[in-house]
Amino acid sequence: MSILSYLEESRRVIAASESHPGVQAVDGAVALIIEALAAGKALLVCGNGGSASDAMHITGELVGRFLKERKALNCICLSSNASVLTAWSNDYSFETVFSRQVEAYGQAGGVVLGLSTSGxxxxxxxAFETAHALGMKTIGLTGEGGGAMAAHSDVLVDVPSRSTPLIQQVHIVLYHYICEHVEAAMLGR
Known part of the structure; x- marks a missing residue:
């Protein structure tokens, strides 16, 4: 595939996202995050592989700054603590590595944002099951249909594609939108 073909395919997925109901749900995700942060609750973010890097990116934008100078926002990346990830996975289970951290950091009224291209x-x-047990809300950022995460997401933002790299490209656009709108709403609070 040539670069022009790849760019055209990228444009096609972005264009399809414009009217996709799952992508339109992004404002619901923004509202949940603002509500939690305004109440002093944390946004917990997690993902695996490239989505773990995206989880760190989101956290960096919200703890640091996106576009505006402001106070730090209460956002924790569950994918970034190597000691927790490796100790818990080695001694117990990789399947529960995020739910254990939700148990540690989560509070009723908080939000867990999970990124998974397959869902x-x-x-x-x-992690979403633990979040719900604690009275938290969940946001799934996935590929088309949401996979198994769809049933566990209070807000599902799914990208109309099954191609991991193309889904991740749209995820970047979506979470930059989320960061911009959350930052604007929290500015001055």
Missing amino acids: NSANIIK
Whole structure:
């Protein structure tokens, strides 16, 4: 595939996203995050592989800054603590590595944002189950249809594609939108 073909395919997925109901749900995700942060509750973010990097990116934008100078926002990346990830996975289970951290950091009224291009990441599903047991809300950022995460997401933002790299490209656009709108709403609070 040439670069022009790849760019055209990328444009096609972005264009399809414009009217996709799952992508339109992004404003619902923004509202949940603002509500939690305004109440002093944390946004917990997790993902595996490239989505773990995206989880760190989101956290960096919200703890640091996106576009505006402001106070730090209460956002924790569950994918970034190597000691927790490796100790818990080695001694117990990789499937529960995020749910264990939700148990540690989660509070009723908080939010867990999970990124998975397939929507079938068992450790994110377990994290969502733990979040619901604690009275937290969940946001799934996935590929087309949401996979198994769809049933566990209070807000599902699914990208109309099954291609991991193309889904991740749209995820970047979506979470930058989320960061911009959350930051604007929290500015001055």
